[in-house]
Amino acid sequence: MIRVASVVWLLAGASMLSASPASAQSASPAESRFELGFGGLWMGTESLGSKTATETTGSGAATPLFNSSSELGSAFGVDGRIGVRVLRSLVAEAEASYLKPQLRIATSADTEGAAPVTATETVEQFTIGGNAVWYLLGGHRSPRFAPFFMAGAGYLRQLHEPGTLVAAGSFYQVGGGVDLLLASSRRFHTKGVGARVDVRALIRSKGIAFDGGSTTSPAAGVSAFVRF
Amino acid sequence: MKRPVALLATAALMLGQSAPAFAYLKFGTSVRGQQVTLKWAQTPVRYFVSDSGVPGVTSSDLQNAVGRAFATWTAVPTASITYQLAGVTSASPGADDGASVLGFRSRPDLDRVLAQTSFLVDSSTGALVESDIFFNSIFPWSVAAAGEAGRYDLESIALHEIGHFSGLGHSALGETELISGGGRRVLSAEAVMFPIAYPSGSIAARTLKADDIAGISDLYPDGDFTTADGSLSGSVTKDGQPLFGAHVVAFNPATGSMVASFTLNAQGQFSIGGLSPGPHVVRVEPIDDAEVDSFFNGSQKVDIDFRVMFFDRVVVVPKGGDSGAIAVAVVRK
Numbered sequence: 001m002i003r004v005a006s007v008v009w010l011l012a013g014a015s016m017l018s019a020s021p022a023s024a025q026s027a028s029p030a031e032s033r034f035e036l037g038f039g040g041l042w043m044g045t046e047s048l049g050s051k052t053a054t055e056t057t058g059s060g061a062a063t064p065l066f067n068s069s070s071e072l073g074s075a076f077g078v079d080g081r082i083g084v085r086v087l088r089s090l091v092a093e094a095e096a097s098y099l100k101p102q103l104r105i106a107t108s109a110d111t112e113g114a115a116p117v118t119a120t121e122t123v124e125q126f127t128i129g130g131n132a133v134w135y136l137l138g139g140h141r142s143p144r145f146a147p148f149f150m151a152g153a154g155y156l157r158q159l160h161e162p163g164t165l166v167a168a169g170s171f172y173q174v175g176g177g178v179d180l181l182l183a184s185s186r187r188f189h190t191k192g193v194g195a196r197v198d199v200r201a202l203i204r205s206k207g208i209a210f211d212g213g214s215t216t217s218p219a220a221g222v223s224a225f226v227r228f
Numbered sequence: 229m230k231r232p233v234a235l236l237a238t239a240a241l242m243l244g245q246s247a248p249a250f251a252y253l254k255f256g257t258s259v260r261g262q263q264v265t266l267k268w269a270q271t272p273v274r275y276f277v278s279d280s281g282v283p284g285v286t287s288s289d290l291q292n293a294v295g296r297a298f299a300t301w302t303a304v305p306t307a308s309i310t311y312q313l314a315g316v317t318s319a320s321p322g323a324d325d326g327a328s329v330l331g332f333r334s335r336p337d338l339d340r341v342l343a344q345t346s347f348l349v350d351s352s353t354g355a356l357v358e359s360d361i362f363f364n365s366i367f368p369w370s371v372a373a374a375g376e377a378g379r380y381d382l383e384s385i386a387l388h389e390i391g392h393f394s395g396l397g398h399s400a401l402g403e404t405e406l407i408s409g410g411g412r413r414v415l416s417a418e419a420v421m422f423p424i425a426y427p428s429g430s431i432a433a434r435t436l437k438a439d440d441i442a443g444i445s446d447l448y449p450d451g452d453f454t455t456a457d458g459s460l461s462g463s464v465t466k467d468g469q470p471l472f473g474a475h476v477v478a479f480n481p482a483t484g485s486m487v488a489s490f491t492l493n494a495q496g497q498f499s500i501g502g503l504s505p506g507p508h509v510v511r512v513e514p515i516d517d518a519e520v521d522s523f524f525n526g527s528q529k530v531d532i533d534f535r536v537m538f539f540d541r542v543v544v545v546p547k548g549g550d551s552g553a554i555a556v557a558v559v560r561k
Binding site for chain 1: 402416417418430437479481482505510513535537539540541542547551
Protein backbone atom coordinates (compact mmCIF):
# COMPACT_ATOMS: atom_id res chain seq x y z
CA MET A 1 0.00 0.00 0.00
CA ILE A 2 2.79 2.41 0.88
CA ARG A 3 4.60 1.55 -2.31
CA VAL A 4 1.49 2.21 -4.40
CA ALA A 5 0.88 5.58 -2.79
CA SER A 6 4.52 6.58 -3.34
CA VAL A 7 4.24 5.82 -7.03
CA VAL A 8 1.11 7.87 -7.27
CA TRP A 9 2.68 10.86 -5.58
CA LEU A 10 5.68 10.64 -7.85
CA LEU A 11 3.35 10.67 -10.78
CA ALA A 12 1.45 13.58 -9.30
CA GLY A 13 4.66 15.49 -8.83
CA ALA A 14 5.67 14.85 -12.40
CA SER A 15 2.36 16.14 -13.59
CA MET A 16 2.76 19.39 -11.71
CA LEU A 17 6.20 19.92 -13.14
CA SER A 18 4.98 19.42 -16.65
CA ALA A 19 1.63 21.01 -16.31
CA SER A 20 0.74 23.53 -18.89
CA PRO A 21 -1.66 26.32 -18.07
CA ALA A 22 -5.30 25.42 -18.16
CA SER A 23 -6.44 25.54 -21.68
CA ALA A 24 -9.64 25.36 -23.60
CA GLN A 25 -8.86 21.93 -24.95
CA SER A 26 -11.92 19.82 -24.38
CA ALA A 27 -10.42 16.35 -23.77
CA SER A 28 -9.47 16.71 -20.11
CA PRO A 29 -11.18 14.33 -17.70
CA ALA A 30 -13.16 17.25 -16.37
CA GLU A 31 -14.64 18.15 -19.69
CA SER A 32 -15.30 14.83 -21.32
CA ARG A 33 -18.41 12.95 -20.33
CA PHE A 34 -17.57 9.36 -21.21
CA GLU A 35 -14.41 7.35 -21.63
CA LEU A 36 -13.78 3.91 -23.15
CA GLY A 37 -10.55 2.10 -22.42
CA PHE A 38 -8.97 -1.19 -23.43
CA GLY A 39 -5.56 -2.63 -22.72
CA GLY A 40 -3.39 -5.09 -20.93
CA LEU A 41 -3.29 -6.02 -17.25
CA TRP A 42 -0.54 -7.72 -15.31
CA MET A 43 -1.23 -9.43 -11.99
CA GLY A 44 1.57 -10.46 -9.66
CA THR A 45 1.99 -13.76 -7.88
CA GLU A 46 -0.38 -14.53 -5.01
CA SER A 47 0.78 -16.85 -2.27
CA LEU A 48 -1.92 -19.34 -1.30
CA GLY A 49 -0.03 -20.60 1.72
CA SER A 50 1.47 -23.93 2.63
CA LYS A 51 0.12 -27.09 4.12
CA THR A 52 1.88 -30.17 5.43
CA ALA A 53 0.51 -33.63 4.81
CA THR A 54 0.68 -35.36 8.16
CA GLU A 55 0.00 -38.72 9.68
CA THR A 56 -0.77 -39.49 13.30
CA THR A 57 1.63 -41.33 15.58
CA GLY A 58 0.61 -43.66 18.37
CA SER A 59 0.90 -40.80 20.86
CA GLY A 60 -1.57 -38.78 18.84
CA ALA A 61 1.02 -36.35 17.52
CA ALA A 62 1.14 -35.32 13.87
CA THR A 63 4.23 -36.28 11.92
CA PRO A 64 4.93 -34.86 8.46
CA LEU A 65 4.70 -36.96 5.33
CA PHE A 66 5.49 -34.14 2.88
CA ASN A 67 5.10 -30.38 2.53
CA SER A 68 3.12 -28.40 0.01
CA SER A 69 3.29 -24.74 -0.92
CA SER A 70 0.78 -23.13 -3.26
CA GLU A 71 0.60 -19.95 -5.30
CA LEU A 72 -1.30 -18.38 -8.13
CA GLY A 73 1.37 -17.26 -10.56
CA SER A 74 1.70 -13.89 -12.21
CA ALA A 75 -0.15 -13.45 -15.48
CA PHE A 76 -0.88 -11.00 -18.27
CA GLY A 77 -4.41 -10.48 -19.50
CA VAL A 78 -6.77 -8.01 -21.05
CA ASP A 79 -8.78 -5.29 -19.39
CA GLY A 80 -11.61 -3.05 -20.61
CA ARG A 81 -13.51 -0.22 -18.97
CA ILE A 82 -16.11 2.43 -19.49
CA GLY A 83 -16.12 5.59 -17.42
CA VAL A 84 -18.67 8.27 -16.75
CA ARG A 85 -17.75 11.62 -15.21
CA VAL A 86 -19.97 12.26 -12.21
CA LEU A 87 -18.12 15.24 -10.72
CA ARG A 88 -15.43 17.53 -12.03
CA SER A 89 -12.72 15.37 -10.46
CA LEU A 90 -14.51 12.08 -10.13
CA VAL A 91 -15.16 9.43 -12.73
CA ALA A 92 -17.14 6.26 -12.10
CA GLU A 93 -15.86 3.28 -14.06
CA ALA A 94 -17.12 -0.18 -14.86
CA GLU A 95 -14.22 -2.52 -15.53
CA ALA A 96 -13.81 -6.12 -16.69
CA SER A 97 -10.68 -8.22 -17.04
CA TYR A 98 -9.62 -11.66 -18.16
CA LEU A 99 -6.39 -13.44 -17.21
CA LYS A 100 -5.06 -17.00 -17.21
CA PRO A 101 -2.78 -17.41 -14.20
CA GLN A 102 -1.17 -20.71 -13.34
CA LEU A 103 -1.98 -22.49 -10.09
CA ARG A 104 1.22 -24.04 -8.79
CA ILE A 105 1.45 -26.50 -5.90
CA ALA A 106 5.01 -27.43 -4.97
CA THR A 107 5.60 -30.58 -2.94
CA SER A 108 8.81 -31.20 -1.02
CA ALA A 109 10.45 -32.99 1.88
CA ASP A 110 8.71 -36.30 1.26
CA THR A 111 9.67 -38.72 4.01
CA GLU A 112 9.59 -41.63 1.57
CA GLY A 113 11.90 -39.93 -0.88
CA ALA A 114 9.56 -38.77 -3.62
CA ALA A 115 11.26 -36.15 -5.76
CA PRO A 116 9.99 -32.59 -5.31
CA VAL A 117 7.45 -31.66 -7.95
CA THR A 118 5.55 -28.51 -8.82
CA ALA A 119 2.13 -29.57 -10.02
CA THR A 120 0.45 -26.97 -12.22
CA GLU A 121 -2.90 -26.06 -13.63
CA THR A 122 -4.03 -23.07 -15.71
CA VAL A 123 -6.91 -21.08 -14.26
CA GLU A 124 -9.17 -18.73 -16.17
CA GLN A 125 -9.95 -15.62 -14.17
CA PHE A 126 -12.71 -13.16 -14.95
CA THR A 127 -13.47 -10.01 -13.00
CA ILE A 128 -16.14 -7.39 -13.32
CA GLY A 129 -16.43 -4.45 -11.01
CA GLY A 130 -16.50 -0.75 -10.49
CA ASN A 131 -13.92 1.90 -9.68
CA ALA A 132 -14.06 5.41 -8.41
CA VAL A 133 -11.32 7.42 -10.11
CA TRP A 134 -10.40 10.72 -8.54
CA TYR A 135 -8.32 13.04 -10.67
CA LEU A 136 -5.83 15.15 -8.81
CA LEU A 137 -5.76 18.87 -9.35
CA GLY A 138 -9.40 18.91 -10.27
CA GLY A 139 -8.85 16.96 -13.43
CA HIS A 140 -8.63 20.06 -15.57
CA ARG A 141 -5.32 21.67 -14.79
CA SER A 142 -3.46 19.41 -17.16
CA PRO A 143 -5.50 17.92 -19.93
CA ARG A 144 -2.42 16.22 -21.34
CA PHE A 145 -1.17 14.64 -18.15
CA ALA A 146 -3.77 13.74 -15.53
CA PRO A 147 -2.74 11.79 -12.43
CA PHE A 148 -5.37 10.00 -10.43
CA PHE A 149 -6.17 7.77 -7.48
CA MET A 150 -8.52 4.86 -7.88
CA ALA A 151 -10.35 2.46 -5.60
CA GLY A 152 -12.77 -0.25 -6.58
CA ALA A 153 -14.37 -3.57 -5.89
CA GLY A 154 -16.07 -6.28 -7.84
CA TYR A 155 -16.91 -9.88 -8.53
CA LEU A 156 -14.29 -12.48 -9.34
CA ARG A 157 -14.80 -15.81 -11.04
CA GLN A 158 -12.02 -18.36 -11.41
CA LEU A 159 -12.52 -21.40 -13.55
CA HIS A 160 -10.39 -24.47 -13.03
CA GLU A 161 -9.08 -26.39 -15.97
CA PRO A 162 -10.80 -27.86 -17.95
CA GLY A 163 -13.88 -25.94 -16.92
CA THR A 164 -14.74 -28.42 -14.18
CA LEU A 165 -15.11 -26.18 -11.18
CA VAL A 166 -15.82 -22.53 -10.50
CA ALA A 167 -14.44 -20.61 -7.55
CA ALA A 168 -16.20 -17.30 -7.08
CA GLY A 169 -15.19 -14.46 -4.84
CA SER A 170 -14.73 -10.74 -4.67
CA PHE A 171 -11.85 -8.35 -5.15
CA TYR A 172 -10.92 -4.92 -3.92
CA GLN A 173 -8.27 -2.71 -5.40
CA VAL A 174 -6.61 0.59 -4.65
CA GLY A 175 -4.01 2.32 -6.71
CA GLY A 176 -3.26 5.18 -8.95
CA GLY A 177 -1.81 6.19 -12.26
CA VAL A 178 -1.81 8.76 -14.95
CA ASP A 179 -3.81 9.47 -18.09
CA LEU A 180 -1.77 10.81 -20.96
CA LEU A 181 -3.73 12.59 -23.67
CA LEU A 182 -2.13 11.86 -27.00
CA ALA A 183 -4.48 13.66 -29.37
CA SER A 184 -7.54 15.85 -29.23
CA SER A 185 -10.25 15.63 -31.76
CA ARG A 186 -13.87 16.50 -32.22
CA ARG A 187 -14.44 14.10 -35.07
CA PHE A 188 -16.87 11.21 -34.72
CA HIS A 189 -18.16 12.63 -31.44
CA THR A 190 -14.81 12.00 -29.75
CA LYS A 191 -12.92 14.51 -27.70
CA GLY A 192 -9.56 12.82 -27.56
CA VAL A 193 -7.53 9.63 -27.34
CA GLY A 194 -4.80 8.73 -24.96
CA ALA A 195 -3.08 6.14 -22.82
CA ARG A 196 -3.33 5.17 -19.18
CA VAL A 197 -0.76 3.59 -16.94
CA ASP A 198 -1.73 2.46 -13.46
CA VAL A 199 -0.53 0.36 -10.56
CA ARG A 200 -2.77 -1.32 -8.02
CA ALA A 201 -2.82 -3.41 -4.94
CA LEU A 202 -5.29 -6.21 -5.67
CA ILE A 203 -6.94 -7.79 -2.65
CA ARG A 204 -8.84 -10.97 -3.38
CA SER A 205 -11.34 -12.65 -1.09
CA LYS A 206 -12.42 -16.27 -1.62
CA GLY A 207 -12.06 -17.63 -5.13
CA ILE A 208 -9.13 -20.03 -5.11
CA ALA A 209 -8.11 -19.56 -1.49
CA PHE A 210 -6.63 -22.49 0.39
CA ASP A 211 -6.50 -20.89 3.80
CA GLY A 212 -9.90 -19.24 3.56
CA GLY A 213 -8.43 -15.77 3.94
CA SER A 214 -7.72 -12.97 1.52
CA THR A 215 -4.68 -12.64 -0.69
CA THR A 216 -2.93 -9.53 -1.94
CA SER A 217 -0.89 -9.07 -5.06
CA PRO A 218 0.43 -6.16 -7.10
CA ALA A 219 -1.12 -5.40 -10.45
CA ALA A 220 -0.44 -2.95 -13.23
CA GLY A 221 -2.27 -1.92 -16.35
CA VAL A 222 -1.54 -0.14 -19.61
CA SER A 223 -4.44 0.84 -21.79
CA ALA A 224 -5.60 3.13 -24.53
CA PHE A 225 -8.69 5.28 -24.12
CA VAL A 226 -11.09 7.32 -26.14
CA ARG A 227 -13.01 10.21 -24.57
CA PHE A 228 -16.41 11.41 -25.68
CA MET B 229 -32.32 -68.20 0.73
CA LYS B 230 -28.82 -69.51 0.36
CA ARG B 231 -26.53 -67.97 2.85
CA PRO B 232 -23.03 -69.26 2.39
CA VAL B 233 -20.54 -68.02 4.87
CA ALA B 234 -17.85 -65.82 3.44
CA LEU B 235 -15.06 -65.03 5.85
CA LEU B 236 -13.72 -61.90 4.24
CA ALA B 237 -11.44 -60.23 6.67
CA THR B 238 -9.56 -58.93 8.87
CA ALA B 239 -7.51 -57.96 11.78
CA ALA B 240 -5.28 -55.48 13.36
CA LEU B 241 -1.92 -56.08 14.89
CA MET B 242 1.48 -56.66 13.50
CA LEU B 243 0.29 -58.60 10.50
CA GLY B 244 -2.93 -58.12 8.61
CA GLN B 245 -4.94 -61.10 7.54
CA SER B 246 -6.06 -62.00 4.07
CA ALA B 247 -8.69 -59.63 2.79
CA PRO B 248 -9.87 -60.42 -0.72
CA ALA B 249 -11.19 -57.00 -1.56
CA PHE B 250 -12.12 -56.19 -5.12
CA ALA B 251 -12.35 -52.48 -4.48
CA TYR B 252 -10.48 -50.16 -2.25
CA LEU B 253 -12.12 -49.44 1.07
CA LYS B 254 -15.01 -51.66 0.20
CA PHE B 255 -15.35 -55.40 0.35
CA GLY B 256 -16.89 -57.21 -2.55
CA THR B 257 -18.51 -60.48 -3.30
CA SER B 258 -19.52 -62.22 -6.49
CA VAL B 259 -23.24 -62.52 -7.22
CA ARG B 260 -24.10 -64.44 -10.39
CA GLY B 261 -20.73 -63.58 -11.86
CA GLN B 262 -20.97 -59.90 -11.03
CA GLN B 263 -18.89 -58.18 -8.37
CA VAL B 264 -21.13 -56.51 -5.81
CA THR B 265 -20.12 -54.20 -3.03
CA LEU B 266 -20.65 -55.80 0.35
CA LYS B 267 -22.92 -53.68 2.54
CA TRP B 268 -25.93 -53.75 4.79
CA ALA B 269 -29.22 -53.42 2.94
CA GLN B 270 -31.08 -51.94 5.89
CA THR B 271 -30.24 -49.79 8.86
CA PRO B 272 -30.07 -49.54 11.78
CA VAL B 273 -27.84 -52.57 11.86
CA ARG B 274 -28.68 -54.54 14.98
CA TYR B 275 -25.89 -56.06 17.04
CA PHE B 276 -25.51 -58.04 20.25
CA VAL B 277 -22.72 -57.82 22.78
CA SER B 278 -21.34 -60.91 24.46
CA ASP B 279 -21.98 -61.27 28.18
CA SER B 280 -18.43 -62.34 28.97
CA GLY B 281 -15.52 -60.13 29.80
CA VAL B 282 -11.79 -60.49 30.25
CA PRO B 283 -9.46 -59.32 33.00
CA GLY B 284 -9.79 -55.57 33.22
CA VAL B 285 -12.85 -55.42 30.96
CA THR B 286 -16.31 -56.43 32.12
CA SER B 287 -19.20 -57.22 29.78
CA SER B 288 -20.59 -53.80 30.64
CA ASP B 289 -17.26 -52.20 29.76
CA LEU B 290 -17.30 -54.06 26.47
CA GLN B 291 -20.82 -52.87 25.74
CA ASN B 292 -19.88 -49.26 26.48
CA ALA B 293 -16.65 -49.35 24.49
CA VAL B 294 -18.20 -50.81 21.36
CA GLY B 295 -21.16 -48.47 21.83
CA ARG B 296 -18.80 -45.50 21.65
CA ALA B 297 -17.12 -46.95 18.58
CA PHE B 298 -20.47 -47.49 16.83
CA ALA B 299 -21.45 -43.94 17.77
CA THR B 300 -18.28 -42.59 16.17
CA TRP B 301 -19.17 -44.18 12.83
CA THR B 302 -22.81 -43.08 13.17
CA ALA B 303 -21.69 -39.49 13.76
CA VAL B 304 -20.17 -39.15 10.28
CA PRO B 305 -22.45 -36.45 8.86
CA THR B 306 -22.15 -37.58 5.25
CA ALA B 307 -22.96 -41.25 5.96
CA SER B 308 -26.36 -42.71 6.65
CA ILE B 309 -25.50 -45.95 8.43
CA THR B 310 -26.76 -46.37 11.97
CA TYR B 311 -26.48 -49.20 14.47
CA GLN B 312 -28.65 -50.45 17.30
CA LEU B 313 -27.77 -52.49 20.34
CA ALA B 314 -30.16 -55.44 20.30
CA GLY B 315 -29.08 -56.83 23.66
CA VAL B 316 -26.58 -58.90 25.59
CA THR B 317 -26.11 -62.51 24.59
CA SER B 318 -24.37 -65.61 25.79
CA ALA B 319 -23.66 -66.57 22.19
CA SER B 320 -20.11 -66.34 20.97
CA PRO B 321 -19.08 -64.28 17.98
CA GLY B 322 -18.54 -66.48 14.96
CA ALA B 323 -21.68 -68.60 15.18
CA ASP B 324 -23.74 -68.47 12.00
CA ASP B 325 -27.01 -67.76 13.76
CA GLY B 326 -28.18 -64.63 11.96
CA ALA B 327 -27.27 -62.43 14.92
CA SER B 328 -24.30 -60.07 14.76
CA VAL B 329 -22.31 -60.54 17.94
CA LEU B 330 -19.30 -58.70 19.32
CA GLY B 331 -17.30 -60.29 22.09
CA PHE B 332 -14.11 -61.86 23.31
CA ARG B 333 -12.75 -65.17 22.14
CA SER B 334 -9.49 -66.85 22.96
CA ARG B 335 -7.59 -67.58 19.76
CA PRO B 336 -4.00 -68.43 20.70
CA ASP B 337 -3.49 -69.73 17.18
CA LEU B 338 -3.90 -66.16 15.92
CA ASP B 339 -1.05 -64.78 17.95
CA ARG B 340 -0.74 -61.62 15.85
CA VAL B 341 -4.42 -60.92 15.45
CA LEU B 342 -6.02 -58.55 17.94
CA ALA B 343 -9.49 -58.87 16.50
CA GLN B 344 -11.29 -60.21 13.48
CA THR B 345 -14.55 -59.65 11.67
CA SER B 346 -16.49 -62.31 9.79
CA PHE B 347 -19.52 -62.04 7.54
CA LEU B 348 -22.58 -63.97 6.47
CA VAL B 349 -23.65 -62.85 3.03
CA ASP B 350 -26.89 -63.30 1.11
CA SER B 351 -25.53 -64.90 -2.05
CA SER B 352 -28.50 -63.78 -4.14
CA THR B 353 -28.02 -60.07 -3.45
CA GLY B 354 -24.61 -59.69 -1.90
CA ALA B 355 -26.18 -57.98 1.10
CA LEU B 356 -24.74 -58.56 4.55
CA VAL B 357 -26.88 -60.77 6.75
CA GLU B 358 -24.66 -61.12 9.77
CA SER B 359 -21.28 -59.87 10.88
CA ASP B 360 -19.44 -60.97 14.00
CA ILE B 361 -16.42 -59.41 15.67
CA PHE B 362 -14.21 -61.18 18.13
CA PHE B 363 -11.51 -59.53 20.20
CA ASN B 364 -8.71 -61.95 20.91
CA SER B 365 -8.63 -62.47 24.67
CA ILE B 366 -5.03 -63.70 24.63
CA PHE B 367 -4.06 -60.01 24.55
CA PRO B 368 -4.43 -57.57 27.46
CA TRP B 369 -7.30 -55.11 26.95
CA SER B 370 -8.23 -51.77 28.43
CA VAL B 371 -11.17 -49.39 28.44
CA ALA B 372 -9.40 -46.67 30.42
CA ALA B 373 -10.31 -43.23 29.14
CA ALA B 374 -6.70 -42.21 28.67
CA GLY B 375 -5.46 -45.63 27.66
CA GLU B 376 -3.34 -47.96 29.75
CA ALA B 377 0.28 -48.87 29.22
CA GLY B 378 0.75 -52.43 28.05
CA ARG B 379 -2.91 -52.92 27.18
CA TYR B 380 -4.72 -52.49 23.87
CA ASP B 381 -7.46 -49.93 23.72
CA LEU B 382 -10.73 -51.77 23.11
CA GLU B 383 -12.54 -48.75 21.68
CA SER B 384 -9.80 -48.12 19.10
CA ILE B 385 -9.73 -51.71 17.91
CA ALA B 386 -13.54 -51.87 17.91
CA LEU B 387 -13.63 -48.76 15.73
CA HIS B 388 -11.40 -50.48 13.16
CA GLU B 389 -13.39 -53.72 13.24
CA ILE B 390 -16.72 -51.91 12.97
CA GLY B 391 -15.35 -50.38 9.79
CA HIS B 392 -15.03 -53.92 8.45
CA PHE B 393 -18.40 -54.82 10.00
CA SER B 394 -19.85 -52.03 7.86
CA GLY B 395 -18.14 -53.20 4.67
CA LEU B 396 -14.87 -51.28 4.59
CA GLY B 397 -11.56 -52.86 3.69
CA HIS B 398 -8.11 -51.75 4.70
CA SER B 399 -6.43 -48.46 3.98
CA ALA B 400 -2.73 -48.16 3.23
CA LEU B 401 -2.34 -44.65 4.64
CA GLY B 402 0.37 -45.37 7.14
CA GLU B 403 4.06 -45.92 7.65
CA THR B 404 5.67 -48.87 9.41
CA GLU B 405 9.03 -50.36 10.15
CA LEU B 406 10.04 -53.98 10.33
CA ILE B 407 10.80 -55.31 13.79
CA SER B 408 13.06 -58.11 14.78
CA GLY B 409 11.30 -61.41 15.11
CA GLY B 410 8.87 -60.59 12.33
CA GLY B 411 6.00 -58.22 11.97
CA ARG B 412 5.88 -54.47 11.72
CA ARG B 413 5.55 -51.53 14.03
CA VAL B 414 3.38 -48.59 13.09
CA LEU B 415 5.22 -45.30 12.93
CA SER B 416 2.19 -43.30 11.87
CA ALA B 417 -1.14 -43.75 10.16
CA GLU B 418 -3.83 -41.53 8.76
CA ALA B 419 -6.71 -43.98 8.68
CA VAL B 420 -8.39 -46.01 11.37
CA MET B 421 -8.66 -48.69 8.70
CA PHE B 422 -4.87 -49.08 8.44
CA PRO B 423 -4.32 -52.82 8.92
CA ILE B 424 -1.78 -52.64 11.70
CA ALA B 425 -2.63 -51.35 15.15
CA TYR B 426 -0.78 -48.72 17.12
CA PRO B 427 1.27 -50.10 20.02
CA SER B 428 -0.50 -51.00 23.24
CA GLY B 429 -1.49 -48.06 25.39
CA SER B 430 -2.31 -45.85 22.43
CA ILE B 431 -5.75 -44.29 22.02
CA ALA B 432 -4.84 -42.40 18.85
CA ALA B 433 -7.11 -44.58 16.71
CA ARG B 434 -10.33 -43.50 18.43
CA THR B 435 -10.79 -40.74 15.85
CA LEU B 436 -11.84 -41.29 12.25
CA LYS B 437 -9.71 -39.69 9.55
CA ALA B 438 -10.65 -38.22 6.18
CA ASP B 439 -9.95 -41.53 4.47
CA ASP B 440 -12.30 -43.44 6.80
CA ILE B 441 -15.01 -40.81 6.44
CA ALA B 442 -14.77 -40.87 2.65
CA GLY B 443 -15.04 -44.65 2.69
CA ILE B 444 -18.10 -44.98 4.92
CA SER B 445 -19.78 -42.08 3.10
CA ASP B 446 -19.12 -43.74 -0.23
CA LEU B 447 -20.74 -46.95 1.03
CA TYR B 448 -23.72 -45.30 2.75
CA PRO B 449 -24.06 -41.81 1.28
CA ASP B 450 -26.27 -39.39 3.15
CA GLY B 451 -27.69 -35.98 2.36
CA ASP B 452 -25.94 -34.28 -0.50
CA PHE B 453 -22.76 -36.36 -0.27
CA THR B 454 -22.98 -37.61 -3.84
CA THR B 455 -23.71 -34.17 -5.27
CA ALA B 456 -21.51 -32.10 -2.99
CA ASP B 457 -18.37 -34.22 -3.18
CA GLY B 458 -16.50 -35.55 -6.17
CA SER B 459 -14.04 -38.16 -7.29
CA LEU B 460 -10.66 -38.44 -8.92
CA SER B 461 -9.79 -41.24 -11.32
CA GLY B 462 -7.13 -42.40 -13.68
CA SER B 463 -4.60 -45.11 -14.35
CA VAL B 464 -1.03 -45.94 -13.39
CA THR B 465 1.54 -47.49 -15.71
CA LYS B 466 5.13 -48.63 -15.40
CA ASP B 467 7.29 -49.12 -18.47
CA GLY B 468 4.18 -48.50 -20.49
CA GLN B 469 2.30 -51.37 -18.88
CA PRO B 470 -0.68 -51.08 -16.50
CA LEU B 471 0.33 -51.45 -12.88
CA PHE B 472 -1.85 -53.35 -10.41
CA GLY B 473 -1.92 -52.55 -6.71
CA ALA B 474 -0.38 -49.08 -6.69
CA HIS B 475 -1.50 -46.96 -3.75
CA VAL B 476 -2.82 -43.62 -5.02
CA VAL B 477 -3.29 -40.77 -2.57
CA ALA B 478 -5.28 -37.59 -3.23
CA PHE B 479 -3.96 -34.73 -1.09
CA ASN B 480 -6.08 -31.63 -0.60
CA PRO B 481 -3.72 -28.62 -0.25
CA ALA B 482 -6.50 -26.54 1.28
CA THR B 483 -7.31 -28.90 4.15
CA GLY B 484 -4.26 -31.14 4.31
CA SER B 485 -6.49 -34.22 4.21
CA MET B 486 -5.57 -37.40 2.36
CA VAL B 487 -7.90 -39.95 0.83
CA ALA B 488 -6.54 -42.92 -1.05
CA SER B 489 -7.28 -45.87 -3.25
CA PHE B 490 -5.52 -48.53 -5.28
CA THR B 491 -5.20 -49.44 -8.92
CA LEU B 492 -7.57 -52.35 -8.94
CA ASN B 493 -7.77 -53.92 -12.36
CA ALA B 494 -5.71 -55.16 -15.26
CA GLN B 495 -5.82 -51.71 -16.83
CA GLY B 496 -4.18 -50.16 -13.76
CA GLN B 497 -7.21 -47.97 -13.11
CA PHE B 498 -8.17 -46.33 -9.85
CA SER B 499 -10.96 -44.13 -8.54
CA ILE B 500 -11.00 -42.14 -5.31
CA GLY B 501 -14.41 -40.97 -4.12
CA GLY B 502 -15.59 -38.73 -1.32
CA LEU B 503 -13.26 -35.85 -2.12
CA SER B 504 -13.96 -32.22 -1.43
CA PRO B 505 -14.28 -30.25 -4.67
CA GLY B 506 -11.12 -28.37 -5.57
CA PRO B 507 -7.50 -28.85 -6.56
CA HIS B 508 -5.67 -31.96 -5.39
CA VAL B 509 -2.14 -33.30 -5.57
CA VAL B 510 -1.77 -36.97 -6.48
CA ARG B 511 0.92 -39.13 -4.91
CA VAL B 512 1.55 -42.71 -5.98
CA GLU B 513 3.43 -45.23 -3.85
CA PRO B 514 3.98 -48.97 -3.62
CA ILE B 515 2.32 -50.97 -0.87
CA ASP B 516 5.38 -51.47 1.26
CA ASP B 517 4.17 -50.56 4.73
CA ALA B 518 2.06 -53.64 5.36
CA GLU B 519 1.75 -57.12 3.98
CA VAL B 520 0.23 -57.05 0.52
CA ASP B 521 -2.29 -59.67 1.51
CA SER B 522 -3.73 -57.20 4.02
CA PHE B 523 -5.25 -55.57 0.97
CA PHE B 524 -5.45 -58.13 -1.81
CA ASN B 525 -5.81 -61.87 -1.94
CA GLY B 526 -2.83 -64.00 -2.73
CA SER B 527 -3.81 -64.69 -6.33
CA GLN B 528 -3.40 -61.07 -7.33
CA LYS B 529 0.10 -60.03 -8.33
CA VAL B 530 0.86 -56.67 -6.80
CA ASP B 531 3.81 -54.70 -8.17
CA ILE B 532 5.75 -52.81 -5.49
CA ASP B 533 8.91 -52.25 -7.54
CA PHE B 534 8.54 -48.56 -8.27
CA ARG B 535 9.44 -45.23 -6.72
CA VAL B 536 7.13 -42.99 -4.74
CA MET B 537 6.22 -40.02 -6.92
CA PHE B 538 3.93 -37.04 -7.30
CA PHE B 539 1.88 -36.44 -10.44
CA ASP B 540 3.04 -33.23 -12.11
CA ARG B 541 -0.41 -31.79 -12.75
CA VAL B 542 -2.89 -30.31 -10.31
CA VAL B 543 -6.00 -32.47 -10.50
CA VAL B 544 -9.28 -30.65 -9.96
CA VAL B 545 -12.16 -32.55 -8.42
CA PRO B 546 -15.51 -31.11 -9.53
CA LYS B 547 -18.58 -30.89 -7.35
CA GLY B 548 -20.65 -34.05 -7.80
CA GLY B 549 -18.49 -35.34 -10.63
CA ASP B 550 -15.19 -36.87 -11.60
CA SER B 551 -11.90 -35.22 -12.43
CA GLY B 552 -11.58 -37.06 -15.71
CA ALA B 553 -9.02 -39.79 -16.09
CA ILE B 554 -5.41 -38.89 -15.46
CA ALA B 555 -2.48 -41.03 -16.56
CA VAL B 556 0.41 -41.46 -14.13
CA ALA B 557 3.62 -43.14 -15.24
CA VAL B 558 5.85 -44.43 -12.46
CA VAL B 559 9.44 -45.61 -12.75
CA ARG B 560 11.02 -48.69 -11.29
CA LYS B 561 13.29 -48.40 -8.26
